[in-house]
Amino acid sequence: MKPGNADGLGDLRDLRDLEEALAQALHADAERITPSDRLAAIQAATTYEIPTRRRGPRLFTLVAAAAAAAVIGSVAAGQWLAPHDRTRPGGTVSLSSPATTGLSQSPTAVAGAALPVYFPVQVTIDGTQVWRLTRTFVSGSADAGASGSRRVLEALQWSASDRAWPYPGAAPLEGTAVAGVDVTPQLITIVLTNGGAQDGTDDYRRLGIQQLVWTAQAAAGLGRVPVTFQLETGAGLLFGRFPASDRYDRPDTADAAAVIAPIWIDQPGTEATVRAGVVHVKGLAAAPEGTLVWSLHRGDGAAPVAQGSTQAEAGAPAQAPYAFDIPAVPGGRYRLEVGYPSPKDGSATGVTQVWFTVS
């Protein structure tokens, strides 16, 4: 099928003009967008078998109520490679979410790569407040070709920042900064300015370690590479309790429920800005029978401006994808809450929330 040889179009010159004009129009239209970088998100999904909405069997199953003490442990020592990619802080991380910057009418692009970031959220499950990790994607200043260490450093900086801790009281990592990162295929080394807070329960402090482990492994995109720590103070303990030089890993899937929140909201991303109109929501949930309830609030408002229910593709213990649209959302700042109806009384429980702006 070469230009000008289609049947029944009459004059070949006219046809060639039409074909050339069509090709030019398509290329010009395609160039109007600049795709954002989602390599980190794709790698995170493939590395940890996080299911997409079109997937069948759930590989990332959650089994509830595993002992928290089993969550973190040393892993078999791997071979140490000479540091090749040590990175010190320097970049900045913005909070716009590449996953939701669908600026189909604007050539505005997200400059940096999408970085997966984990941070603790307070979740109420059947009347008991617990801390769990949730995930979001942020846009770093490093582009897709940046070194693994640079990407991991940016993700860790966001994870350890105040923005990841909108709760009263001290965060596990309050007063602690990520000073550097070294990534090899065998080991990720995180350099912290100090050993972190000394107070709080062991479970609470373990979550601080898991926050860094999950973020570093996901941003590196190399699989479950063990993570170890160095403290600039020269101290040997994290949070006054855990040996910094141990090698830490995320838990096996059977124990993951003790660490991660039952509901993840991937889109809209944390502090994302989306266009007015239909707001697309999607994420992962481990909810009984897969039933979810959601509510949209304007600002801090208690009364929802929209609410509804939806169904994940599978029920707990599977962590299954869900997606729904909220139509006709006007401009403003919003808080979206997604949870599941309590088997006890039907009230929303396991609620995770995300703040975003509609412009």
Add this chain to the structure above:
Amino acid sequence: MTISAVADSPGDLRRMSADAAIASLYAAHWSGLVRLAWLLVRDQGVAEDIVADALIALHRRWDHLADRDLALAYLRRSVVNAARSVLRHRTVERTYVAQHGRAITEATAPSAEHEALDEVGNAGMLAALDRLPRRQREVLVLRYYLDLSEAQIAHALEIAPGSVKAHASRGLTALRAQLGADPDRTTREDR
């Protein structure tokens, strides 16, 4: 139907691990595939979702892929199929809106920026393209944006090469008819 190995596949995919292959395909084709999806669904966020899901699905099947040299062709097919699914969903949504009021229609109307962009160049051609039947539009986009051969288009759309030629011919005829009796004036004006 057979299709020759994709010449523009990055590196030697046959010997790559799934992780390396996805990273390589991403580096070489992410932007192009997202733009292809954009041309089909007109929503950048959805277009990126489609391509990301296609890459993740390919990663999952990598060890069982019959011919890794055709990875890019599989990706294109996945993108076209997913875009078609999105458009079907959108049709249902529009039907719902038509039955339940104007709110969503107003909320999803083109922005002022979009309308302003449409005022300049190529707008007539793209509007005419959007009015074509789905299959004709897909064939023309794959042919004139990606510059694919008949065999490659046939593989992507899972149709016979002869059907590709027929859809292309009908699509071009319809485009020319829509653009008016004087194709010289219409097409050149829009360049």
